Amino acid sequence: MTANAHLSRKIPAIIPVLKVATVSCVIFLLSACSTRQEIKYPAELTQQQSPQAQSSFMVARSAYDFKDHDIAVPANFNPQGLDNCNFSSTNENDNCPLKKPIIRVYFDGNDTQPSDQHNSEISALKQLNNDKLALLLESQLAGLNRFRIVTRDALSQTELQQQMSELSTKELAERLKNNKPLQPDYLLKIDTVKTAQRFYAEYNGMAQYSVELTASMIDPYSKEKLAYPNVGKIRVEGTDVKSKQQLVYTEVSGRYYTGFDYTNENNVNAVFNLMASKAFDVLIARLLTEMPATAQVQAFRDGQITLDRGRNAGLLDQDTVILFQYQAGFIDPIAVATVTPSSESAIGQIVRWKKSDIADNIRTRAQGKVIKTNTPVFAVSVGLPQSYVKNRL
Missing domain, CATH: 2.40.30 (Elongation Factor Tu (Ef-tu); domain 3)
Incomplete structure (x- = not known):
């Protein structure tokens, strides 16, 4: 028998042994690796979350719900400068953190998001103009007495001119001396975007309205946008003030038939007024939290x-x-x-x-x-x- 023939008969018997040895070696190596080194995954520092359309406002917890560890000074209170306070309710030192801030409210533009709007919706967006919004917000903030508000109401100028025509020069000078114009510490600038859209499915549609406010504080002297107080963005949708069922409608041949009447300007106005009112409620709550009494x-x-x-x-x-x-x-x-x-x-x-x-x-x-x-x-x-x-x- 030749050497090659003898080797060929042994190879088939050796191959299974090699396979078993190879698999055993791989298992041994994997087990050895698992005991020596653990697989490490990157730390998860963030999580994915969908934006929330609703803007809800936070209210103060009742004092009766406080536990011992809850009794702590709010984060937004600034104790620095208390030594500068003279504790006068009407003529407080400018460097005292207890002084009521003087604010002028300013709304920029009357922006609307382009969409396929009905004439009634276009009219409602125009009627909810930012001049009216500014005056409404001024009145609400002034009623809190947490801030001193410098109004942009044109009626005040008209009244001043009327007083000037009725008072003598001496009387007018005395009045102006005792009532100097307020100089604002902050400009409360609010940008608005109002949206009126409608989505129609197979059998009915739904009116999708929204009002978005983005507020920022500006130093009127340096023109710097300030990080504090941080009011942030407020978004209110129609479904935040009305149920979805109240905004559903039906069309026949492309025309309104029943349900929410988006062709009625008063209906559309009512929804936008409610959204603006809720947005102001959220804004006020945030301001009171950011600037406590x-x-x-x-x-x-x-x-x-x-x-x-x-x-x-x-x-x-x-x-x-x-x-x-x-x-x-x-x-x-x-x-x-x-x-x-x-x-x-x-x-x-x-x-x-x-x-x-x-x-x-x-x-x-x-x-x-x-x-x-x-x-x-x-x-x-x-x-x-x-x-x-x-x-x-």
Whole structure:
């Protein structure tokens, strides 16, 4: 037998052994790798989320819902510069963070998003012009008394001219001396986009309306757009103020037949007015959160407090406030309370004391008698009160 023939008979027997050995080696290597090194995946720092069309406003939590760890000073309150305050409700130092900001409201343009609109919808978009929106927002902000509003109402100029014609030169000079024009600290600039679209499916359609506000604060002297206060973008859709069923309609041969009558200008106006009103509600709630009201605590007695300011500082009825002690840059929360303001002062009821030595000391000393603390104590609001939302918005 030749050597080649002998080798050829052995090869088939060797091949299965090699296959088994190879597979075993691969398994051994994989198992060895798995014990030595773990597969690492990149850290997930973000998550994908679809934008939310609805804009809801946040209200202050009731003081009765606070727990001990919730009693903390709101993030947007600025304690820097409290030493500069003279605590005058009408002539506060410009460097005091308790001073009410002076704001002028400005709406830019009357932009509408192009779409296949009916004449009634086009008319409604034009009627909801930004001059009217600005005056409406001015009135709402002025009613809060949290800010001082410089109006752009042309009626004020007309009235001034009327007064000039009726008063003597001396009387007019005296009036102007005592009533100097306000110079705004901020320009509240609001850009708007109003959209009127309709989507029609096989059997019926739906009116898709929206109002989008983008607000920014501008320094009127440096013309810088400021990062604070940050009001952000507000988007309100028709379905936020009306149910979907109320905006559904049916057409026959391309003409309106039944359901939501988009050909009726009054119907379209009503929806856009509701959307604008809700957008303002959201804007006000955000402003109150970004720029809280503050006052100094005058005295303690049992579970009650008195404040040096009231509605004149923008405190609202049943405002939830955090009491804190401020000294040398350190802030020590003391309690959470609800306040009832008068025109220039307020009284408050402490709902929960903070579990701390400072709070315990004040609480013990104030039992059955009126006390004043050596270290200043302040009250700062935490947002829009639920009672205001229920009764005023």
